[in-house]
Amino acid sequence: MLLSYFHTSEAVPPLLPPEEDGPDAAVVIDVLRATTTIAWALENGAEAIQAFADLGSLEDAAAGWPAARRLRAGERGGKRVEGYDLGNSPLAVTRERVESKRIFLSTTNGTRSLDRVRDVPLLLTACLPNRTAVARRLIERQALRVWIVGSGWEGDYSLEDSLAAGAVASAAIEQAVAPHMGVRCANDEMLAALALWQQWRHDTETCLRSASHGQRLIGLGNHDADFACCAAVDSLEIVPIQAEPGVL
Numbered sequence: 001m002l003l004s005y006f007h008t009s010e011a012v013p014p015l016l017p018p019e020e021d022g023p024d025a026a027v028v029i030d031v032l033r034a035t036t037t038i039a040w041a042l043e044n045g046a047e048a049i050q051a052f053a054d055l056g057s058l059e060d061a062a063a064g065w066p067a068a069r070r071l072r073a074g075e076r077g078g079k080r081v082e083g084y085d086l087g088n089s090p091l092a093v094t095r096e097r098v099e100s101k102r103i104f105l106s107t108t109n110g111t112r113s114l115d116r117v118r119d120v121p122l123l124l125t126a127c128l129p130n131r132t133a134v135a136r137r138l139i140e141r142q143a144l145r146v147w148i149v150g151s152g153w154e155g156d157y158s159l160e161d162s163l164a165a166g167a168v169a170s171a172a173i174e175q176a177v178a179p180h181m182g183v184r185c186a187n188d189e190m191l192a193a194l195a196l197w198q199q200w201r202h203d204t205e206t207c208l209r210s211a212s213h214g215q216r217l218i219g220l221g222n223h224d225a226d227f228a229c230c231a232a233v234d235s236l237e238i239v240p241i242q243a244e245p246g247v248l
């Protein structure tokens with residue numbers, strides 16, 4: 001398996017089909033907090049997550065879904081979009097709130113990243129809680145050329161997404177025990193993400209809090225429980241997989 005890391009969705013190159021050396025799998029990461037929220041919502045029984053790069057498309061799609069079976073979740077600049085049922089906190093997607101509901105979700109960066117790679121044949125989302133489960137699934141599906149995409153913040157690098165990219169890669173290296181299943185890093189960004197993971201693996205929450213988006217969330221108010229949830233390595237087995245474009 002050949003792993004490349006792109007540290008913002010803007011850095012993702014134009015998509016090539018797998019037979020022309022394009023990826024056969026992509027893993028989108030937005031640790032704070034979209035992909036952590038997606039994992040928890042599905043863990044808690046949401047029927048599906050439908051992700052949108054913009055709010056207008058979200059509202060059009062949600063309007064065509066029965067009101068009793070939908071939730072609109074929106075975040076911009078770290079805050080819940082006014083009038084929406086949910087923002088983007090993994091703590092808000094409780095079983096009581098989301099079970100059997102389709103969540104129509106748009107966030108500042110995470111859902112834009114998803115949109116960017118929606119045509120990759122196998123599209124997963126990862127966060128620190130499910131990083132080993134995601135690595136295992138890539139190996140089971142025999143993914144050969146994998147792009148890991150850190151969502152960043154409006155085109156800028158993000159520390160926490162790079163940490164999680166290293167966490168997924170490290171788990172893939174540990175899990176790929178069969179001799180034919182070697183895992184290799186295809187770019188320097190991936191090697192740097194692995195080094196970051198080695199540095200912070202025993203104190204992920206401090207890393208998240210130190211990151212610029214962590215500081216942004218702290219500036220917006222108390223997010224202690226969000227940090228604890230997003231930093232909890234290997235606490236989930238669920239692997240969100242795109243079933244149809246934009247729907248996990």
Ligand code: 3SL
Pocket residue numbers: 030032033034035075077078079088089107108109110111151
């Ligand atoms: O940028 C995003 O997509 C969000 O995850 C940001 S926030 O953590 O909800 O503020």
